[in-house]
Amino acid sequence: MKISKKRQIVIAGAGLIGSTMAIALASKGLDVTVVDGTSEEDRIKRNKGRTYALSRTSKNLLINLDLWDPKRLKVSPIENIMLSTRKNSGETKRHLVEFKKQPHEVGPSSYMIEDFYLRKVLDSEINRNTKIQLINSTEVIEDETNSFETKIMLSDKSLISTEIFIISDGRESGFAKRLNKTFFKKNYNQLAIVGNLSHENEHKFVAHQLFLSGGPLAVLPLKGKRATFVWSLPIELGNKISKSKDEKFINHLKDNIGDILTNLSLIGEKKIFPLYLRFLRDTIDNRKVFIGDSAQAIHPLAGQGLNLGFRDVASLVDILLKGKKLGLDLGSNDLLKQYESWRSFDRISLATYTDFINTLFSNNNFYLKTLRELGMNALDRSDLLKSFFVKEAAGEYGNLPGLLKQ
Secondary structure (H helix, E strand, O other), X not given: OOEOOOEEEEEEOOOHHHHHHHHHHHHOOOOEEEEOOOOHHHHHHHXXXXXXXXXXXXXXXXXXXXXXXXXXXXXXXXXXXXXXXXXXXXXXXEEEEEEOOOOOOOOOOEEEEEHHHHHHHHHHHHHHOOOEEEEOOXXXXXXXXXXXXXXXXXXXXXXXXXXXXXXXXXXXXXXXHHOOOOEEEEEEEEEEEEEEEEOOOOOOOEEEEEEXXXXXXXXXXXXXXXXXXXXXXXXXXHHHHHOOOHHHHHHHHHHHHOOOOOOXXXXXXXXXXXXXXXXXXXXXXXXXXEOHHHOEEOOHHHOOHHHHHHHHHHHHHHHHHHHHHOOOOOOOHHHHHHHHHHHHHHHHHHHHHHHHHHHHHOOOOHHHHHHHHHHHHHHHOOHHHHHHHHHHHHOOOOOOOHHHOO
């Protein structure tokens, strides 16, 4: 049996959240091992074409980790956000709310970033950083915890011992199932069709959220004359539309987005994935802590999944650094309970908010439609309310951990 030296921290999962977690901990002088069952090339290929909305505080995290390079990351700022509705395809869209950048705001409230470029930057730093040991194409097959450490057996028969085991293995977390963790799950009976577009006109860095009779459709600006879309639809309708040939699919999009973008063409393949809310009730378990999608998978409506995971990262780093300075065991239950308590409100409130908005805008009940349009009209007339929602989207609320501050 091969035995590696003891590592202070082991992370399962080299996705965006697990990789960022490793870099953040290594930047504070901690030794980290990252284990992932796939290769670096497979991770890039699997998520090709995926895009994310990055909040202002998430940008601060990347700045503080020396990872923010707009040219390498090819980010596109979101200057304005437009919410609109349309009852039927082909009907003129009706403006509901516009969130404009205010004169006092420093920089955009959010940015669009592509998985490929963010992953390349993270992988480059992990491969360069001597504090990080990356083990690819290897799975954790067994773990055993005692009062002092967790021993982790890998599929190559090597053994790693660690103070704390951080789990970031995605929305269908195998570790959560293995540990029989209790979680709340709500199936939306929807799927999301996602993909990228080229277009002729300028998008002017405006993000559009259209609330359609079938489900919400987001059209978001990328660098250059490109955009990304996320279209949430009932499963049967979504499967039917997603299987359309490219030309027919583009016509479906044109019917629904109107003149927002012109002369559309698909870039690469469109992808579909099921939509559900999955929320882990307890994110800690005997020297283990779940972060990112392994702890909570939410509806993509608000584009906050990556930002929520980044807030997990920054908060856990603060807690572990506090423990390190006090000479505490990094995997102690008391220390991890502080993390869980700190993250509780943010996790619950965002999961509840996205669930409520999806339910409200995916329901064609006449009274609910009237109520939501009245509410949106009231929001559009209130700069105070709009400022509140912008700050929420930017992640600038509550007790922020150090890495999220500029």
